[in-house]
Amino acid sequence: MNRAKGIWLGTLALLYCSFWVWYGGNGDPITQAEGEKMLNQIEHVHGVKFEDTPEGSMSRNLRTMLPHDDGKEFYAVNLEIRNKGAKAKEAEARYGEIVIPLLLKRGGHPVFVSERAGLMLGKYGERIDRVAVVRYRSLRDLLDMVGDERMVGGNKYKSASLAHTEVFITRPTITFVQVRLMLGMLFLILGFVGWKLIGLRQNRKRDTDAGA
Incomplete structure (x- = not known):
């Protein structure tokens, strides 16, 4: 994994963890x-x-x-x-x-x-x-x-x-409303798309440098 891809995935992971903590739902009783x-x-x-x-x-x-x-x-x-x-x-x-x-x-x-x-x-x-x-x-x-x-x-x-x-x-016994799961799936998609775009950009840059 190169540096650009690592930064991209790390940023998404940090954002998702921050959302997970902020969204809460399992805190201390009042x-x-x-x-x-x-x-x-x-x-x-x-x-x-x-x-x-x-x-x-x-x-x-x-x-x-x-x-x-x-x-x-x-x-x-x-x-x-x-x-x-x-x-x-x-x-x-x-x-x-x-x-x-x-x-x-x-x-x-x-x-x-x-x-x-x-x-x-x-x-x-x-x-x-x-x-x-x-x-x-x-x-x-x-x-x-x-x-x-x-x-x-x-x-x-x-x-x-x-x-x-x-x-x-x-309090739900059965629910299909999973905000964390939906956001997690969105971040996985963004991670995959970003990974591919970074790879394509780096490949084009290598091809350009090789042809120069």
């Missing part, structure tokens, strides 16, 4: 003290006290998650009933402009977004307009994102775009 501190920050930023929040609120549900956290990634399943009209669509776009960067900064991202096309079983689904699944790197990252001051504006737009949302947390 402590009760750390979680309580972050929840207090959320209450301060959003101007809401825990004792004033109703049953089913995010503050209460996140607090019950603290003792059971394992530090690993999870997926939030959002069942959404949308408001109608142009103003609701505009608010939805503004919400995305705020939330998506905050998600990506913390290794989170949407996994699946789908409009309801029909009803197969039961009745509750008749009320649902859209299902969205979002990956979070950890509970710590979720709390950190919700405690970001930009989420105050985000929640305003979310309320304007959605009539109601139910969100529950899941």
Whole structure:
């Protein structure tokens, strides 16, 4: 292996390892003290006290998650009933402009977004307009994102775009959404293509030098 090919493969390997570490999903569990501190920050930023929040609120549900956290990634399943009209669509776009960067900064991202096309079983689904699944790197990252001051504006737009949302947390038993694997395959392809291009360039240079 010559120097140019080694540098190319080493660069790709370094980039992939850096992504692997940053993408995370298998960190240390959040402590009760750390979680309580972050929840207090959320209450301060959003101007809401825990004792004033109703049953089913995010503050209460996140607090019950603290003792059971394992530090690993999870997926939030959002069942959404949308408001109608142009103003609701505009608010939805503004919400995305705020939330998506905050998600990506913390290794989170949407996994699946789908409009309801029909009803197969039961009745509750008749009320649902859209299902969205979002990956979070950890509970710590979720709390950190919700405690970001930009989420105050985000929640305003979310309320304007959605009539109601139910969100529950899941951990996958079976999943074919493998971001690390897909990125790894992409890097393998880039590595192979780069290897070949470097070889072709070096062969042409040798041929040119030999003919001179």
